[in-house]
Amino acid sequence: MIKLYYLPGAASLAPHGCLEETEAEYELVRVVREDGIPVDPPNYLEIQPRGQVPALVDGDIVTYESAAVCMYLSERFPQANLAPTTDLAGRAAWYRWHVYLTNTVQADFMNVFAPGRSLDSEAGKSELEAGARARLRATGEWLEAELAQAGGFLVGGEFSSADLFLAMLTRWGRRLDSPWWDAPNLGAHYRRVIERPSMQRVYQQQELED
Ligand SMILES: N[C@@H](CCC(=O)N[C@@H](CS)C(=O)NCC(=O)O)C(=O)O
Secondary structure (H helix, E strand, O other), rough: OEEEEEEEEEOOHHHHHHHHOOOOOOOEEEEEEEEEEEOOOOOHHHHHOOOOEEEEEOOOOOOHHHHHHHHHHHHHHHHHHHHHOOOOOHHHHHHHHHHHHHHHHHHHHHHHHHHOOOOOOOHHHHHHHHHHHHHHHHHHHHHHHHHHOOOOOOOOEEHHHHHHHHHHHHHHHHHHHOOHHHHHHHHHHHHHHHOHHHHHHHHHHHHHOO
């Protein structure tokens, strides 16, 4: 059976949403960490060598990186319609959103939440975090404008795994000075995604309140 390794609200949230959308059978495994080191399951570093979540095990296939897991599940379960399959332009947009959201936007969130991952010096960490906060403010405004054109969902107005990924980041953006979900279009997109039965189940299983 497929296993998804997770922590509540973490980068495993969008992959968990994808799994619920597929209606596949899977096991959700919470990773226990002590002093930043995963201790349970005891072999977790063999699955995800950096010890981070998410990781996905599907038979002999082991993969991680949240965007990659979302894209893998979209291909693995085409009947879930998590990605455009026949429309090449739609597919291009779907790739673009996943890559941009993970390599640019998610990276900035990491520099806000864990600047020490990239730098040791306190001054350097503050500078890194301040720069990332400023970029995320501008990114939120840009996303707000993009969503105004988008027709409800990111890729061709149709729900896809990219929307699950953006909703995860919008939730992280609640901790910014101007919470992302207070912006009309980002807020409406977030609610549209988390009101899906799949995400309601995810929030219940992860015991998330917002
Ligand atoms: N680029 C990775 C980042 C994963 C990541 O940073 N996960 C966090 C939770 S959101 C984590 O496991 N943090 C613990 C750590 O880095 O030690 C992905 O998207 O999967």
